[in-house]
Structure formats: structure tokens, C-alpha cells
Amino acid sequence: ETGVTQSPTHLIKTRGQQVTLRCSSQSGHNTVSWYQQALGQGPQFIFQYYREEENGRGNFPPRFSGLQFPNYSSELNVNALELDDSALYLCASSLRAPGFETQYFGPGTRLLVL
Amino acid sequence: AQSVTQPDIHITVSEGASLELRCNYSYGATPYLFWYVQSPGQGLQLLLKYFSGDTLVQGIKGFEAEFKRSQSSFNLRKPSVHWSDAAEYFCAVGETILTGGGNKLTFGTGTQLKVEL
Numbered sequence: 001e002t003g004v005t006q007s008p009t010h011l012i013k014t015r016g017q018q019v020t021l022r023c024s025s026q027s028g029h030n031t032v033s034w035y036q037q038a039l040g041q042g043p044q045f046i047f048q049y050y051r052e053e054e055n056g057r058g059n060f061p062p063r064f065s066g067l068q069f070p071n072y073s074s075e076l077n078v079n080a081l082e083l084d085d086s087a088l089y090l091c092a093s094s095l096r097a098p099g100f101e102t103q104y105f106g107p108g109t110r111l112l113v114l
Numbered sequence: 115a116q117s118v119t120q121p122d123i124h125i126t127v128s129e130g131a132s133l134e135l136r137c138n139y140s141y142g143a144t145p146y147l148f149w150y151v152q153s154p155g156q157g158l159q160l161l162l163k164y165f166s167g168d169t170l171v172q173g174i175k176g177f178e179a180e181f182k183r184s185q186s187s188f189n190l191r192k193p194s195v196h197w198s199d200a201a202e203y204f205c206a207v208g209e210t211i212l213t214g215g216g217n218k219l220t221f222g223t224g225t226q227l228k229v230e231l
Contacts, residue, residue: 004157031216042118042204042221043158048211056211056218090157092219100146100165100208100217105158 004093004106012112013081021076021109023091031055031096032074033103034066037088049074050096078111086113116141116207120222127195128230135190135225137205146208147188148219149179153201161203164188175199200229 005024013019025032031050035043045058049068063079072093078085088110092103117140127133139145146165150158162173169181179190188205206219 006157033216033218035219040223042206042223043219045218045220048214048216048218050214050216053214055214055216058218092158094217096216100210102148102160102163103217103219104160105150107157110155 004091004104006091006106006109008109009107010110012114014114015081015083017081018077018079019081019111021089023074023106025072025074025093026104029093029095030072031094031101032068032072033092033094034076035090035092037090043090046076081113083113086111116209116220118205118207118220118222120205120225122225124226124228126228126230129197130194133192133195133227135203137188137190137222138186139188139207140186141207147181148206148208149173149177149190150204150206151201152204158204161190195229197229197231200227202226
């Protein structure tokens with residue numbers, strides 16, 4: 001069983017640039033969630049994708065956007081980067097089911113905005 | 115909105131000693147509760163989860179947690195800590211996303227565990 005993978009592992013950008021982060025879901029999973037983890041904090045929910053559509057969003061501005069592809073992999077795009085966007089970005093995959101679906105996390109992409 | 119409180123930012127224990135990490139949640143209904151562990155520079159690994167039923171839940175690596183509704187708590191325990199347990203531990207509560215029917219996690223701020231040899 002293949003786990004959740006993310007790329008790249010590290011990234012350095014400058015303020016105002018745009019960035020794309022990628023996530024491959026665990027085999028058999030059809031839902032992808034993205035979280036932002038600032039230094040010293042717990043992860044915060046950005047949004048979730050199911051059936052290639054955004055399924056819910058946390059308190060993040062529209063410059064955070066995403067995609068899900070037919071193979072259930074996903075991208076997180078951030079436009080007009082700000083210094084506060086520096087964080088570990090975590091992707092989690094799950095299988096949509098009745099009740100609560102357990103989310104399994106990837107290793108994350110560490111983004112530094114200068 | 116749901117919230118999770120982990121009162122202890124840092125905890126230091128000696129190898130072989132017992133461990134209890136505290137977690138309190140705020141949620142109106144029966145919660146879905148999780149403990150995750152994060153090693154330095156790594157993602158989150160699921161230790162255990164509580165959905166319903168027996169309030170004492172067993173997880174991986176010898177960890178267990180007890181759900182106490184009256185105290186709104188879900189504390190993580192281990193009888194004997196190993197040096198490899200040094201990591202950051204996150205408690206999380208799950209809730210349904212009203213607009214889409216999926217689920218999201220709300221995390222606490224974490225407890226950093228240091229193990230002294």
C-alpha cells in the first residue's frame with residue numbers, strides 16, 4: 001500500500017511569487033485535505049477536495065486555491081505569497097465513508113517565503 | 115466552533131517512566147478524537163482514534179487514550195516511555211464540513227515530549 005507523498009520537500013520563494021505544491025493520495029483514497037502548520041503551531045485546515053471539487057474551506061483567503069485530478073492527486077496553489085505563508089504544508093488523504101473518515105498525512109512541504 | 119486545548123507545551127520524562135499527555139476539547143456532540151505524532155521535519159502519524167464504544171482506546175507503539183465525556187478530555191498515556199518516543203504530539207477533534215459533507219480536523223497546539231536517558 002502506497003502512502004501519501006508530497007513534492008517538493010522544501011521550497012524557497014520571494015514575496016509576491018506564486019507556488020504550487022503537489023500531493024499524491026494513498027492508494028484507495030478519494031479525498032484530499034490540505035493543512036498549513038506554522039512554526040510552533042498545530043496544523044490548520046485550508047480546504048478539502050472530493051470528486052475534483054472543493055468540499056469545504058477553512059479561514060484562508062482566495063489566493064489559496066487547489067485542484068484534484070481524476071487519479072485523486074491534488075495541487076495546492078498560493079498566489080501573491082506573503083511572509084506569513086512560510087509554513088509546513090501538509091496533505092492528508094482519506095476514503096469518503098459514512099461517519100468520520102480517518103485522514104492519513106504525508107511528510108509535508110516546507111515553504112519559506114523571503 | 116470546536117477547539118482543542120493541550121495545556122502542556124513541553125514535557126520531559128525519563129526513559130522507562132510513565133507518560134500522560136493532556137487534551138481537552140470543546141464540542142457539543144459526541145466527538146471524533148485523534149492523537150497524532152510528529153517527529154522532527156516529518157508529517158503526522160496517526161497513533162489512535164476514538165469514534166464510539168469503549169472509552170479506552172489502544173493505539174500503535176504501546177500508546178492508549180481514555181475518553182472522559184464528563185471532563186471533555188482525551189488524555190494519551192504510555193506505561194513506559196522509550197527514547198524513540200521523543201517527538202511532538204497533537205490531539206485533534208474531527209467535525210463534518212457542513213457545506214460538503216466531508217470531514218476536517220481541528221488540532222491543538224501540540225505537546226513537545228523530551229525523553230531523558
